[in-house]
Amino acid sequence: MKNFVLIGAAGYIAPRHMKAIKETGNNLIAAYDPYDGVGIMDSYFPSTHFFTEFERFDRHIEKIKRLGTKIDYVSVCSPNYLHDSHIRYGLRIGADVICEKPLVLNPWNIDGLIELQHEYRSKVHTILQLRHHKSILKLKEKIDKGEKGKIYNIDLTYITSRGNWYHTSWKGNEDKSGGIASNIGVHFFDMLQWIFGPLEKVEVDIRNKDTNSGTLQLKRARVNWYLSINSNNLPEEVKFSGQTTYRALKIENDEIEFSDGFTDLHTISYQNILEGNGFGLNDAINSIKIVSEIRNKI
Numbered sequence: 108m109k110n111f112v113l114i115g116a117a118g119y120i121a122p123r124h125m126k127a128i129k130e131t132g133n134n135l136i137a138a139y140d141p142y143d144g145v146g147i148m149d150s151y152f153p154s155t156h157f158f159t160e161f162e163r164f165d166r167h168i169e170k171i172k173r174l175g176t177k178i179d180y181v182s183v184c185s186p187n188y189l190h191d192s193h194i195r196y197g198l199r200i201g202a203d204v205i206c207e208k209p210l211v212l213n214p215w216n217i218d219g220l221i222e223l224q225h226e227y228r229s230k231v232h233t234i235l236q237l238r239h240h241k242s243i244l245k246l247k248e249k250i251d252k253g254e255k256g257k258i259y260n261i262d263l264t265y266i267t268s269r270g271n272w273y274h275t276s277w278k279g280n281e282d283k284s285g286g287i288a289s290n291i292g293v294h295f296f297d298m299l300q301w302i303f304g305p306l307e308k309v310e311v312d313i314r315n316k317d318t319n320s321g322t323l324q325l326k327r328a329r330v331n332w333y334l335s336i337n338s339n340n341l342p343e344e345v346k347f348s349g350q351t352t353y354r355a356l357k358i359e360n361d362e363i364e365f366s367d368g369f370t371d372l373h374t375i376s377y378q379n380i381l382e383g384n385g386f387g388l389n390d391a392i393n394s395i396k397i398v399s400e401i402r403n404k405i
Contacts, residue, residue: 108133110133112138112178113135113138113182116138117144118186125147133381188277195220197229197231202229206234208293209394237297242363242364247301260331261331261356263295265295265335266336278290286319287335288319288398289402292332296332303327306400309321
């Protein structure tokens with residue numbers, strides 16, 4: 108049984124990490140978040156020591172370490188702009204780190220983390236959950252076995268409705284979230300470059316507070332992409348059905364179905380990390396380059 112601590116316990120994604128820690132047979136011994144609405148922890152780890160002040164959290168970690176408790180992993184689910192700092196904290200206390208996407212906001216942040224990994228002899232892992240999705244694995248196998256040198260035409264659309272709160276929160280602040288592409292698109296871009304090769308060129312057609320779109324030229328694909336959190340942009344049939352999210356991935360006009368199968372991907376990610384097969388800093392850098400270029404394009 109490994110000992111985990113969690114930084115960022117109150118957000119949307121934190122329960123998936125709690126569930127993954129629980130389902131892989133491990134223990135969450137401490138958690139921190141400045142917001143105290145974390146009753147969800149009762150469903151997984153009711154005995155976890157919880158702190159709303161980082162200084163008290165840090166003091167507790169230092170105290171239990173001195174008493175002989177080993178911190179094996181720090182899971183980071185804090186706002187995007189704090190990931191770099193919280194990853195560094197985890198490395199400094201001698202733990203490996205598991206960080207939610209996007210790993211960091213800028214590719215040069217990864218260079219510094221690579222140095223710290225060597226210095227502290229710990230490892231940073233990132234959640235790239237689509238690389239574990241069964242439909243995506245089948246797609247990669249098909250492309251790998253397909254016509255060599257072929258350049259594929261791809262259309263990616265992802266619309267996930269968010270209310271007015273989004274623009275008031277840190278997610279609506281590009282300096283803190285990295286913008287729409289970083290916040291909701293980075294794992295799709297990672298999946299595409301993993302299958303079709305690294306980025307060659309970015310073009311951005313729309314870039315505003317709720318919608319980004321453009322094209323990516325990858326080594327083996329030209330991708331038309333559209334990302335939005337505006338419910339008005341949902342297809343009419345989706346609106347009529349009452350759904351608030353729409354995903355579509357078309358390759359040469361063939362639809363790739365991957366709407367289901369997302370709920371257990373964090374647990375699968377944790378299992379792979381614990382078995383030594385997780386994704387590290389070098390795995391994340393290409394997708395971080397893509398979203399960074401989109402953010403700075405216009």
